[in-house]
Amino acid sequence: MPVGTQGTVKAVPQDTLESLGVEIILGNTYHLYLRPGHEAIRRMGGLHRFISWPRAILTDSGGFQVFSLNSLRKVTADGVQFRSHLDGSSHFFTPEHSIDVQIALGADIIMAFDECTEYPASRDRAEESLHLTMAWARRSLDHFRAHRHKVPWTDPKGCCIQCFGIVQGGMYRDLRRQCAERLVEMDFDGYAIGGLSVGEPRELTLEMISEVLPLLPKNKPRYVMGVGYPDEIEQYARLGVDMMDCVLPTRAARHALLFTSEGRLNIKNKQFAEDQSPPDPACQCPVCRRYSRAYLRHLMNAGEPLSATLNSIHNLAYYLAIMSRVRSSLESEPATPASDR
Amino acid sequence: MPVGTQGTVKAVPQDTLESLGVEIILGNTYHLYLRPGHEAIRRMGGLHRFISWPRAILTDSGGFQVFSLNSLRKVTADGVQFRSHLDGSSHFFTPEHSIDVQIALGADIIMAFDECTEYPASRDRAEESLHLTMAWARRSLDHFRAHRHKVPWTDPKGCCIQCFGIVQGGMYRDLRRQCAERLVEMDFDGYAIGGLSVGEPRELTLEMISEVLPLLPKNKPRYVMGVGYPDEIEQYARLGVDMMDCVLPTRAARHALLFTSEGRLNIKNKQFAEDQSPPDPACQCPVCRRYSRAYLRHLMNAGEPLSATLNSIHNLAYYLAIMSRVRSSLESEPATPASDR
Numbered sequence: 001m002p003v004g005t006q007g008t009v010k011a012v013p014q015d016t017l018e019s020l021g022v023e024i025i026l027g028n029t030y031h032l033y034l035r036p037g038h039e040a041i042r043r044m045g046g047l048h049r050f051i052s053w054p055r056a057i058l059t060d061s062g063g064f065q066v067f068s069l070n071s072l073r074k075v076t077a078d079g080v081q082f083r084s085h086l087d088g089s090s091h092f093f094t095p096e097h098s099i100d101v102q103i104a105l106g107a108d109i110i111m112a113f114d115e116c117t118e119y120p121a122s123r124d125r126a127e128e129s130l131h132l133t134m135a136w137a138r139r140s141l142d143h144f145r146a147h148r149h150k151v152p153w154t155d156p157k158g159c160c161i162q163c164f165g166i167v168q169g170g171m172y173r174d175l176r177r178q179c180a181e182r183l184v185e186m187d188f189d190g191y192a193i194g195g196l197s198v199g200e201p202r203e204l205t206l207e208m209i210s211e212v213l214p215l216l217p218k219n220k221p222r223y224v225m226g227v228g229y230p231d232e233i234e235q236y237a238r239l240g241v242d243m244m245d246c247v248l249p250t251r252a253a254r255h256a257l258l259f260t261s262e263g264r265l266n267i268k269n270k271q272f273a274e275d276q277s278p279p280d281p282a283c284q285c286p287v288c289r290r291y292s293r294a295y296l297r298h299l300m301n302a303g304e305p306l307s308a309t310l311n312s313i314h315n316l317a318y319y320l321a322i323m324s325r326v327r328s329s330l331e332s333e334p335a336t337p338a339s340d341r
Numbered sequence: 342m343p344v345g346t347q348g349t350v351k352a353v354p355q356d357t358l359e360s361l362g363v364e365i366i367l368g369n370t371y372h373l374y375l376r377p378g379h380e381a382i383r384r385m386g387g388l389h390r391f392i393s394w395p396r397a398i399l400t401d402s403g404g405f406q407v408f409s410l411n412s413l414r415k416v417t418a419d420g421v422q423f424r425s426h427l428d429g430s431s432h433f434f435t436p437e438h439s440i441d442v443q444i445a446l447g448a449d450i451i452m453a454f455d456e457c458t459e460y461p462a463s464r465d466r467a468e469e470s471l472h473l474t475m476a477w478a479r480r481s482l483d484h485f486r487a488h489r490h491k492v493p494w495t496d497p498k499g500c501c502i503q504c505f506g507i508v509q510g511g512m513y514r515d516l517r518r519q520c521a522e523r524l525v526e527m528d529f530d531g532y533a534i535g536g537l538s539v540g541e542p543r544e545l546t547l548e549m550i551s552e553v554l555p556l557l558p559k560n561k562p563r564y565v566m567g568v569g570y571p572d573e574i575e576q577y578a579r580l581g582v583d584m585m586d587c588v589l590p591t592r593a594a595r596h597a598l599l600f601t602s603e604g605r606l607n608i609k610n611k612q613f614a615e616d617q618s619p620p621d622p623a624c625q626c627p628v629c630r631r632y633s634r635a636y637l638r639h640l641m642n643a644g645e646p647l648s649a650t651l652n653s654i655h656n657l658a659y660y661l662a663i664m665s666r667v668r669s670s671l672e673s674e675p676a677t678p679a680s681d682r
Contacts, residue, residue, distance in 0.1 A: 011646040
């Protein structure tokens, strides 16, 4: 899932995303709540209509962003007090409020409000944080069930909107297990594994995913949040992960980093000054079919806005092609669900 | 002609320009000479190939940009010494060098090297400047004729590349006339009227155009440089002007100004916060067909790069639609060439 923090996948028009085959994008509740505001978006018929994106949208709970504010926030059992990074204004998010905001945005998939445990965290800290996350998961789900019909589009029973729970537990396998089991009892529509890719070594990320995945129902979406590099997403998808989101393809693109079948290219490098080959000779994306490395280098060096657009289109296409290949190979292989591995 | 200063119409991909019906873009010789350099572009097969733009390109002579540097340049009879705005390095442009650089870029239409007289300018100053421009026009054309075959693509006789002369003369009708007559004697492939839209009142711009236009051959392109607002370009086109270029549609777009059939909109204004109508209800461009004013306002306020892209696409489409309407109405009207008015 490409990330569209503020209701736009940075620098890429919606019709381009469609032609790349993007089926779902992520919106950030924290950002959209602050600007333009969830009530404004509700009045305009929801996020899909506001940004003109008829395909699926998932919104996060705002939790991760709020916890990233560090000095600007204060956590209590009831919720989180935080200050806006835009104007310093004070706000209070509870699980109920996060769900209300997400229902107002009207995404197809909304996320339970959780606390993302920092890395490293002591066992005591991870356990305490986990209890908060599990209590908030319960409250999120109850509130979702009572208010899901309040989406801004015509869906009288609220049957189209789904709510996912988020497995936390720091880097402690038993805490992760405990959380997964409790969430599965609650019967969410899908399950995410959060609190990963927060600075831990990659073996640990893999260990946590491998621990949790078999505990999650195979007939519901399993989503690892905030990953990752191209080889990572392929690895996790082959383990049985159904969904991932990451700013990496678009953020890296804006910083001159292209992912290609020949490895990572820093397109600013002088070696590309007169390189007329496509960014990735093995790629069929519209950028690789039309433009050269030399031109992309020139755009980047000249500070041209087209640079971010073309680099992002290529990186997104590269990520989507990986997932497409994985899907094809899983379809042609005998089924070996993650829980059997 | 949309302006693509550094080999890109800012924030708009080439395939979008094509689908908008753009037939020709302008590249700035001064910028491309400094970065990535005309010799690099020559080695890569010329500007068309470098930027992947198979339609027409016109390059300016670099004169206007160099004269805009003010304190960084020094003019002699032979040419102009100037310092790069990028790194302060020293460069010397003569008419011959400007033509060489433009031939290396391989545009379809290249411009004679001229001095753009500042506004206001005394008669003495305008006269002196005009003599320089006329001497340089002669040298530009001679050099062009001797070297036109050196384009970086296969064109053994250089028969596809054209050179236009530029009529200067400040705001003095007789000087303008004198310049136009001399240039026509030299027999350029087309004629531009330069040194307008440099701060003078609009009546004066119109007066100069009306003075010069009847003196230029009707069977060759007549080009007014650096104009203008939507109503201006319509007015000049109806007088018989065939070509115009301006950064206004794209530059204004990046600063939140949209041109519409309902007048100019500052899309940052609060009044558009929940305005779900298209930017211009009468416009058929891809932006007006898909997005709302509220969304464009949000993108601009949130500092999103998509803002520049969508605003630019609309403004370019608006300009192109004007020219398209003018062409249709001229075709259906009895011919009344400017020289008969």
